[in-house]
Amino acid sequence: MRGRVLIAWGIVAIAGLALWIVIEPPAAVPDRSSARVAGEEAAEASQVVRGAYLARAGNCVACHTARGGALMAGGRPIDTPFGTLVTRNLTPHPGSGIGTWSDADFRRALHEGQAPGGRALYPACPYPQLTRVRASDADAIHAWLRSLPPVDAPHPGHRLQGVYGWPVALKLWRVLWFRPEPHRDDPARSEQWNRGAYLVRGLAHCSACHAPHNRWGAIDAGREFDGAPMISARWHAPSLSDPAQAGSRGLPVADVVALLRDGVASHGSALGPMAEVVLHGTSHLSDSDLRAMVVFLSDLPSTRGGAGPPAAPARTAEPRVLERGALLYREHCQDCHGREGEGAEGWPRLAGNRALTSPVAANVVRIVLSGGFPPSTPGNPQPYGMPPFSHRMSNAEVAAVVSYVRQAWGNQASPVDSGEVARWR
Template sequence: MSRLRKTLLGLLALLAVAAVLFGARVLMELHDGRDAGRPAAPRAAANAQLVAQGEYLARAGNCMACHTARGGAPGAGGASIPTPFGTVYTSNITPDVATGIGAWSADDFWLAMHEGRSRDGRLLYPAFPYPNTTHVARADADALFAYLQSLPPVAYTPPPHALRFPVNTQLALAAWRTLYFRPGELRPDPQQSAEWNRGAYLVQGLGHCNACHATRNVLGATRNTLDLGGGLIPMQNWYAPALNSPHEAGVAEWPQADVVSLLKNGIAPQGSVIGPMAEVVLQSTQHLNDTDLHAMATYLRALPQQGNAPKPRREAADFGGDRLVRGQALYGTHCASCHGEGGQGAPGIYPRLAGNRTVTMEPPANLVRVVLAGGFPPATAGNPRPYGMPPFATVLTDDEVAVLLSYVRNAWGHQASPLTTYEVNRYRTGSTAGSY
């Protein structure tokens, strides 16, 4: 037998063993039902302090934002989460016995949070961010469960998921979990302060920040819960900027108080939150206590900063002549009255554009989305009547938006790449929605 043939046979044998092990793990995933279908055990009423703690944690996790359909009862589910693989509908987490989690025990709830399994053993889709909630401590999961059990029960069955084959099968989900998910609690880093560790716990666990602020592969998985390197949010055409880059959303150089202000009030001297992050501040972080906000700020400011300034996708020299003149004229007509002729803005009212990271960021998704859909910071206790920007989707054509933003991205010392009409149209129509 030749050496080559022996090598090939050896490789085939290794592949066969790997396939058997992979299949065994998949079968374990599918059949580890943990007494599926057992009757619910009676529970004692939770004390008021535990319920209050759970309510606070639900705010930290922004649970109701997903588990409440527009116009629906809080926690009753039915909100649609579009993905490149189809639509996932959120579950009913009120204590209704028939359609919610009224028959669940604290152990059942812990199984869902920690292992991504329903009470009946069914594998849950990671649209529920159990790759993050697996890091939540058991005591916090119990408090969260106590709060959910205190809600008014709502008899409502959300629509079934509308996912394409084979993603709609438990076998495919088991295979995905084999590749990308391992349950595990977050252990404190003894080299860091208690405040840093608390911040890491909130950011990586209940806060599930990397569910948005990370790039996903073609199967919808992130590298790990530590990945905060930025990514396009599937189906929304908003870019969640890198939290570890000084050229995107890194805050390593910000004063601590400014980071806290951004999380609590939605505004800071350096800028304001808009888009999906505005909802997070509105529904979640503005309700956190100052201790936890400072902990999150400490963790985010300590993130190792990655990368140098991004290189333009195309030379800015490609943009000039008539298009430059047109862009400057459009800016003068539609933007200068608020943002200033020199892009200086008005502190606390209209954001400055000169030196603004959103203006020069790659990809330019957020800049296009703000112009088309408008930009509205959240109304918070610290900023109850925020100034907003109206949408220009019906005012400007795709070509006008491209010319205008190309000017802004190359004015006042900026050196970002110009935009094309095609790019603006992609963000307007959502044709980038399936991209990871």
């Protein structure tokens, strides 16, 4: 944060200096109008810096920048169950970008999901959450976008399947499933909690993945953080309210902050799509914003335990499967994760790790098949990786080793069979 403040002041200072050089009056006494202009320029510069920060928090950069493409010039494909959507050019190019948009146009795009001229936007841009972004924050993001070099990158068009490509389908979807909704602070809660709620539910749009979606891709109202399978990416976004999955309730705030900031913490590491969220989004946030988010997350009503019925007890795997799994573990996994699944500096602990014991085994199977790297962040600049095993193990072998780690060292989660592995391969 201190670095960002310094950069902010640096930019303000440079802007001020540049202005002074350009408009230095012949007389030594600065006239009043130039002092006012300098003040406006400084305000503009700090608005741009704030906008850049908010655009990181909203992960706009990752989606609106194609791999190897110009910053914010769009062109990145987003796979959905309805087809592939392509992100749009947000640079100030007057033709193919948003160079002609006013602040009001930009606010309306985020708040109402509508471009100038009434063109409705597809909710692959997370405006069902971005609708809560405050007008002042939208203006700051717009100011930052206007400060970028204009890039001529026309939109190639979306590739949607069948009826999903018909404009009437999107219109109907919006009538049924979308209401613009401002963020409202809860006066009964602390300022910190409200800041966290604003970021998690609005700008950082965590529920875009962590909420169950109905078959039309709309969020189930009231179940914003209950966890959901990510159909296209073949990962499962765990529940952020269930302490048996990824709930923060009861965990030290510092541990969850570390996960969001560094991508690794003592209780787990960010995998797959979550690693990208950390890399492009949360690792850029100030500690005070991260703490606010975690304060809000820790306060989510728990969807497990308490009044609800107890979770179904885990099934035990067949001894034959566990033996095979134990052998495979010793051969392929133990060097990094330890004899007793205790892990080591840089290698996650598997004993008692919620990523393994979650009722949904998709992510454990996924990481064993595909391997992965935690994100490289200032707090963990050179992460160790995990090798993929998809070409080295059959479905039955993956099922055996996954069943083993889900039941060894006190872990108590149901085994998986080779059919399940085949489904996620």
